[in-house]
Structure formats: C-alpha cells, structure tokens
Amino acid sequence: MYHESKQSPRQTSGRSGNSHRSNAPSASSHRGGGRSAKDVRPNPGESYVFPFTDKRNKKMFPYLTPRQALRRKLGVTEYRAGALKKGTLRVIPFGGVEQVGLNCMGLEYEGEVLIIDMGIQFADQDQHGIHGSIPDLSYLRHKKIAGIAITHGHIDHIGAIPYIMPQLGRDTLMYATPMAYELIKMRQADLNAPLSRLTQYERGKPVQIGKHFIVTPFVVDHSIPDSVGLSIETPIGRFIHTGDWKFDKKPLPYRPSTDYDLLKTYGDRGVRALFSDSTNAHLIGSSISESEVINSIEEIMRAAQGRIITATFSSIIDRVMIIIAAAEKLGRKVVLLGRGMNNYMDIAIKLGYARPKEGTIITMQEADKLPKEKVVICCTGAQGERFAALTRIATGESQDTALLPDDTVVFSSSVIPGNERSVQNLFDIISAQGPRIFQYKESEIHAGGHARRDDTLKMISLIRPEVYVPIYGYPHMLYGNARNAYELWYSEDRVPILRNGRILEFSAEGFELMDQYAPHRAMTIDGSLVGMTRENHMHDRYQLQLNGVVVVSIGKRKGDYLIRTECRGMVALEQFPKLLSKIEEMIRNALQKDSEKFADVEQFKKFVAKKTGDAIFTAIGKEPIVVVTVH
Numbered sequence: 001m002y003h004e005s006k007q008s009p010r011q012t013s014g015r016s017g018n019s020h021r022s023n024a025p026s027a028s029s030h031r032g033g034g035r036s037a038k039d040v041r042p043n044p045g046e047s048y049v050f051p052f053t054d055k056r057n058k059k060m061f062p063y064l065t066p067r068q069a070l071r072r073k074l075g076v077t078e079y080r081a082g083a084l085k086k087g088t089l090r091v092i093p094f095g096g097v098e099q100v101g102l103n104c105m106g107l108e109y110e111g112e113v114l115i116i117d118m119g120i121q122f123a124d125q126d127q128h129g130i131h132g133s134i135p136d137l138s139y140l141r142h143k144k145i146a147g148i149a150i151t152h153g154h155i156d157h158i159g160a161i162p163y164i165m166p167q168l169g170r171d172t173l174m175y176a177t178p179m180a181y182e183l184i185k186m187r188q189a190d191l192n193a194p195l196s197r198l199t200q201y202e203r204g205k206p207v208q209i210g211k212h213f214i215v216t217p218f219v220v221d222h223s224i225p226d227s228v229g230l231s232i233e234t235p236i237g238r239f240i241h242t243g244d245w246k247f248d249k250k251p252l253p254y255r256p257s258t259d260y261d262l263l264k265t266y267g268d269r270g271v272r273a274l275f276s277d278s279t280n281a282h283l284i285g286s287s288i289s290e291s292e293v294i295n296s297i298e299e300i301m302r303a304a305q306g307r308i309i310t311a312t313f314s315s316i317i318d319r320v321m322i323i324i325a326a327a328e329k330l331g332r333k334v335v336l337l338g339r340g341m342n343n344y345m346d347i348a349i350k351l352g353y354a355r356p357k358e359g360t361i362i363t364m365q366e367a368d369k370l371p372k373e374k375v376v377i378c379c380t381g382a383q384g385e386r387f388a389a390l391t392r393i394a395t396g397e398s399q400d401t402a403l404l405p406d407d408t409v410v411f412s413s414s415v416i417p418g419n420e421r422s423v424q425n426l427f428d429i430i431s432a433q434g435p436r437i438f439q440y441k442e443s444e445i446h447a448g449g450h451a452r453r454d455d456t457l458k459m460i461s462l463i464r465p466e467v468y469v470p471i472y473g474y475p476h477m478l479y480g481n482a483r484n485a486y487e488l489w490y491s492e493d494r495v496p497i498l499r500n501g502r503i504l505e506f507s508a509e510g511f512e513l514m515d516q517y518a519p520h521r522a523m524t525i526d527g528s529l530v531g532m533t534r535e536n537h538m539h540d541r542y543q544l545q546l547n548g549v550v551v552v553s554i555g556k557r558k559g560d561y562l563i564r565t566e567c568r569g570m571v572a573l574e575q576f577p578k579l580l581s582k583i584e585e586m587i588r589n590a591l592q593k594d595s596e597k598f599a600d601v602e603q604f605k606k607f608v609a610k611k612t613g614d615a616i617f618t619a620i621g622k623e624p625i626v627v628v629t630v631h
Helices: 066-074 161-168 178-190 260-269 290-303 317-329 339-351 389-394 420-431 453-463 475-487 535-547 577-592 601-620
Strands: 089-095 104-109 112-116 132-134 144-149 174-176 198-200 207-209 213-219 228-234 237-241 273-277 308-311 333-336 375-379 408-411 436-439 467-471 502-506 511-517 523-526 549-557 560-568 625-630
Touching: 104 228, 112 213, 144 207, 144 213, 161 178, 174 178, 178 198, 178 339, 237 260, 260 453, 273 453, 290 308, 290 317, 290 408, 308 389, 317 333, 317 339, 317 375, 333 339, 375 389, 389 420, 420 436, 453 475, 467 475, 535 625, 549 577, 549 601, 560 577, 577 601, 601 625
Parallel strands: 112 144, 144 174, 174 198, 237 273, 273 467, 308 375, 308 408, 333 375, 408 436, 549 625
Antiparallel strands: 089 104, 089 502, 104 112, 132 523, 207 213, 213 228, 228 237, 502 511, 549 560
C-alpha cells in the first residue's frame, strides 16, 4: 500500500513534472509519529490511499448513455432511405420524437420537400461542453427545398435556423407568423446574416409552397403569441400539424384563440394524419389557463414585504405580461433584467400583444431609489442556468443588483427534465440568504403551454384523422399520447410511434411505417464547430471528468531515456514513488528489450498508455486518460 501524509517539496497541487532518473523519497520516509512500517493506520484527518481491491469497472469503457445501451440491446437495423415512389408522400422526422427540443420535420412529394420548424436541443448531462444539437439534414442534399414553415417563436422550434440556413441557402423561402418572424429577423441581424426570403404568413390564409403543398396556418393556444398549427393540403390529402398547443378556456386579451369550429371543419373534410404535440399529453386532466395564474401572482405580491423577483422564460410573453399587470394593480414598478427579456418584450409591444402602462417598466437604477415593496424584478434563470440573471443575482455576480434577505423569489416555470439538480442547487443558494421561494409545485404560478390528456382527446375527436401520430416529446411521452388515441378506439396500427429519422410514407391506398431511416446523428454545436464533435469525443470528456489525464513524455538524451509525467485533474503521481518506478521500468523494458514487438511508434505509444493505465488503476483505483508522447 502507498501512504501519504506529507507532500514532497517539489509537489504542486494538481500537477507534476519530474524526471524519474532522480531517486524519489520512499513511502515509508513520510510516515510520521514514529509508527512502524506495519502500522499503516492514518491519523484522523490525514490523507491516505485506501487498500483498493475492486476489479476494473469494464461497464464504463466504452461509456454508453442509457439510450445508447438500449439501442445496442435492441440491435435495431436501420436501412438507408430508398427512392421515393411516385404518388407517395414521405414524412421524415429529423428530430423532436426522441427528446423535448430539436423539433424539425420534412414532408417530401414528387421531388420537393417542405420543412416544418428548425429547433435546437440544449445539451444533456452526457454532452460535456456542448452548447446544443441541431437536426441532421444531410438527407436533403441534392433535393429541392420548396420552403420552410415555422409554427412559433420558441427556441426549440427556431433555434437551429442560424446554423442550418447557411447549408440550405439564405435565399430559401421561409414563412413565419409575426412574432416568430421578428425573432428570427433579430437573430439573423445580430449575426449579420439576413434571410432574403423570410416572409410573414397570416393566420387563416393559405399559401402555396412549391408545386405540391398548400399550407394554411391556424391559431392554437400556447405560451407565446402567434403560435399556429398547420393544415397542409397535398395531392394525396390533408395533413394537420399542431405545433405546440393547448386549449385555453380563458385566453388573455389582445390575441386570438383556438377556433373549434375550424378544427371540426377540417375533420369533416377529411384528414389523412394528425401530427400532435406530446410534451404533456401523457398527464391527466386539462391544461390550466394562463389567466388562472393571475390570482396566485397577485396574492404573492400582496403578501411580500420587500422586492419580488420573478424568474421565467423570456419567450413566455403571456407570463411576463401577467407579472406586469399584477405589479400595476398593486402599485409596483417592473425591471426587466437581461437582453433576451427586453428584446422579447420590445417585440411583443411592437405587435400589440403587450401593453404596459407608461412608466411601469423602469431601469434598475431607478428601482434602487424606490422603497423595496414597490419593486418587481423580472428576469431569466428559472432553470438554474449558471450564468442566467437570477443565478448571478443569487451568487453576488450580477452588476445590476444583489439578493436581499426580505426578497421574495418566484419561479414561474416548471422544471425542464434534466434540470432538477441545477434548480435545487439554486433553491439552496437563495434560501441560505433569507428570501422566501415560491415554485410551481406549491402554488399555481405556472400554466403549461402544452395539451394534457383531456385536451388531446378533444383535439382527436374534432379532427378525426385516419392516422394519429404523436410528435414532440421523449418516447414515454409519445407512448402516453398514443394511449389517448387508443381510448378513442384507434388501433395500434393506426398510431405509429416515430423515431428520429424513421420514415413514414402515405399513398392513396394507405400508409406504412418503414424500416428505412434518414441520417439522424446528433449535430452538435461545440464552440464554433457544428457537427464535428462525435460520440468518441464525448466519451473522452466523460473519462476526463471522472479521472483526469496523465501525460507520459519519453525522450532520449545523452544515450539515456528521460521519462516525465504530467497530471491534470488528479493527484500528482510523484506522491507514489513505487508506482512511478514501476511505470519507468515497464517503459525502459519496452524500449530496450521488446522494441522489436512494435511495428511503429504509434503501436508503442498504445502499449505504454495501456500498461501505464493498468498500473495506475492497480495502485490508486483511478482510470485517467493516458497520453504518451515520444520525442
């Protein structure tokens, strides 16, 4: 066993750089207190090496996410998409049917493709250092893009546009409703990359896209203005794509709401397939109205003795307007913190969806001059994002303001799956400083923007499609949505469950869920790199996170070999002289006695890396990445 109680004078935390030619002090020379060599019990609080006896955890290499492991178990064979038969409509889910986000679908007919939405998916816990992922549209090479139809302005539906349009061509026709249009235009202007054929379409007015698609946007209720579903007329019938939607029984003023008679009319005329949002469709009941949040927000504001800090998405314009209206009613002023929050509100005011009274919205400098009970701060950060406004306020890193003990913090948003730990950590940071926290689980301060079970049953009953296709959600959400159709006597063969890339084809005679797939690998955004970071890079980052890295440098000088190690993210190896001696001996033997075994220097480096890794694991129970350089 190796034992450490004192550091070598040359050792620095987290790194080492030493030649093994010098004699390192023995492990026994570090034992203090006059204990014998057999007495290896550490003193309380002393660092030491536990006698590690477990075998190497082979399950970790190669590291697989649970979803990757399932794919390996199922062994699904994915055939490449073949030629499209004449008179057949092909539906290609480029994304959005195995996750929340990455929403993008293609409809192909007679050489033309209509694209619906271009969303981004933010990185999950297995994608270290990745900003997000966008749909893989390599299927569209050498195909004619008739146009792009956007359903609404949320980032999971428009966030991939800046990354994809350079590939498709910025002169590709794109339709969007006014709110989404303004958001897309603003983002492209920031990048100095305007879209020459970005066009607004109006609710209820059909537009011809290409030769084969007539698209009519119709109003749906959602948490951002100008959300629409799409009625798509093709040579083989009508298809309905809902976008994100819910039924709002008490819609807010200044905006249209669902036209139930129109939906029934579509059903009466006949619909081949209904593609419907699944995000909350597996949950019982019906979505609450945004209007029902007003009373809860007002009650919290009325009871608060100090400032109110609300955290929500900047794109949930309805929620921000409710917060502003409650503040106006109770005599408070509102500060909008963050560029995104202000940009979304400016667009909503421009389009008439937000109508705050003059003087309601003020700056943080003006708010600092008011009594604390007269101030509401509306900011981003409800998902615990590290550099969002609320986190910076809570950690004292904000240049605008700091948390005060008598503040009331309202998380007016549900937690996106995967963000639970970040949100809980933020709760703890805030609570430790005194403020009271309100969240959606204890008060009705959030209304979801997605249909639940009862809404979904009503939508299916109005549209009465031949085929019901759940979209937008994780697989368990899609299967939960499918059960809604089963309740209305749809058989399983009329409710296909899609996967990213898996092709669904419709003809005049019927439809078929194919075994053919369009390309659908994760196109990651990694700094300025798009689609270049692969799963092997993610595995390396995972191993670096767990165990660090050791660099072994081998050079020849004056007829002898100079061997050095450098560590990052783990304890310096010079604290374990027996281990270093063993590694050096192994390398010298490979250089002097076994050199004929190696075909080239790369094979030698792989051998040294493997043997070094084995020795480190045996000694200290860690499996760092080992990089070998030869000079």
